[in-house]
Amino acid sequence: MIVLLGVLLVIVGFATRRNPLLVVGVSGVATGLLGDLSPREVLAAFGNGFASSRGVTIFAITLPVIGLLERNGLQEQARTLIARFGKLTTGRFLVLYLGLRQVTAAVGLVSLGGPAQTVRPLVVPMAEGAAERSHGPLPDKTREKIRSHAAGADNVGLFFGEDCFLAVGSILLITGFVNTTYHQHIEPLHVALWAIPTAVFAFLIHGGRLLRLDRTLAREFAAVAAAGPPAETAAASAVADPMAGAVAEGKLK
Numbered sequence: 001m002i003v004l005l006g007v008l009l010v011i012v013g014f015a016t017r018r019n020p021l022l023v024v025g026v027s028g029v030a031t032g033l034l035g036d037l038s039p040r041e042v043l044a045a046f047g048n049g050f051a052s053s054r055g056v057t058i059f060a061i062t063l064p065v066i067g068l069l070e071r072n073g074l075q076e077q078a079r080t081l082i083a084r085f086g087k088l089t090t091g092r093f094l095v096l097y098l099g100l101r102q103v104t105a106a107v108g109l110v111s112l113g114g115p116a117q118t119v120r121p122l123v124v125p126m127a128e129g130a131a132e133r134s135h136g137p138l139p140d141k142t143r144e145k146i147r148s149h150a151a152g153a154d155n156v157g158l159f160f161g162e163d164c165f166l167a168v169g170s171i172l173l174i175t176g177f178v179n180t181t182y183h184q185h186i187e188p189l190h191v192a193l194w195a196i197p198t199a200v201f202a203f204l205i206h207g208g209r210l211l212r213l214d215r216t217l218a219r220e221f222a223a224v225a226a227a228g229p230p231a232e233t234a235a236a237s238a239v240a241d242p243m244a245g246a247v248a249e250g251k252l253k
Contacts, residue, residue: 006031066121078122079129090130090146091214094153095207097123101157102199106164113154123150135221142220149213153206160202163195171195 006027013023032042066074082088104112113119127146131138138146162168166188175186 003031003035005034062117066117070121074121075125078125079132082126082129083133085130086133088130089134089214090127090149090217091211093127093130094123094149094210094213097150098153098157098207098210099203101154102161102203105158105161106199108165108167110158110162110165110168113158115151115154119150119154123154131217135217142217146213149210153210156202156206160195160199164192164199166192 009027009030010023013027014020028046029042032045033039037045082093101113104110111117124147127150128138128143131142131146163170165171171188171191174191175188178184178186
């Protein structure tokens with residue numbers, strides 16, 4: 001029972017907002033020592049865990065490549081590409097990406113997309129480019145909204161799409177636990193097939209939310225246009241044309 005103190009260390013560390021790597025490392029060492037492992041055995045357990053899950057560190061290779069691509073104009077090229085499709089709005093583009101993400105995840109290509117390797121360098125510039133083509137320059141608040149919807153499309157597509165793949169870890173975990181604990185015989189294919197209706201409804205519901213984003217952006221820009229130019233634009237116009245600025249301020253009748 002005392003071994004579970006390592007879990008308490010994790011809870012306390014995260015609650016006090018300590019460094020996650022430090023919290024997990026200290027908790028792992030404490031759990032191993034409380035479990036009557038020698039320091040050498042604890043170190044060996046860390047090494048075996050890292051070697052068995054070394055795919056997690058693949059970002060050390062992908063991130064520099066993405067950085068070089070962005071430095072050489074990847075985002076600019078993405079904006080130029082989206083400008084060629086006049087009827088492709090922000091919401092419609094994100095719906096297409098949502099469907100693509102679900103289909104690729106359903107066949108096991110879960111690493112094809114993702115916030116770092118796809119959303120930030122490609123999806124976000126294309127979604128923002130579609131909005132800029134329709135409405136002009138975007139304020140920071142609108143950009144953040146589009147970026148959050150782009151990340152949400154990726155997460156929803158992956159979450160509900162990967163369950164349709166019978167060899168994904170979650171499916172194997174469910175079937176293995178149920179078959180071992182309750183002495184059942186559930187095939188991974190059966191669980192994957194039952195996940196398809198959920199994925200379809202997730203696509204319809206979230207796709208509707210993404211299409212509604214177009215109407216939301218249109219209303220926001222219509223309200224801004226009706227309110228007139230912001231104070232910064234009026235001040236800049238007054239500096240550029242003192243006569244116009246005087247008229248605007250009511251100094252000339």
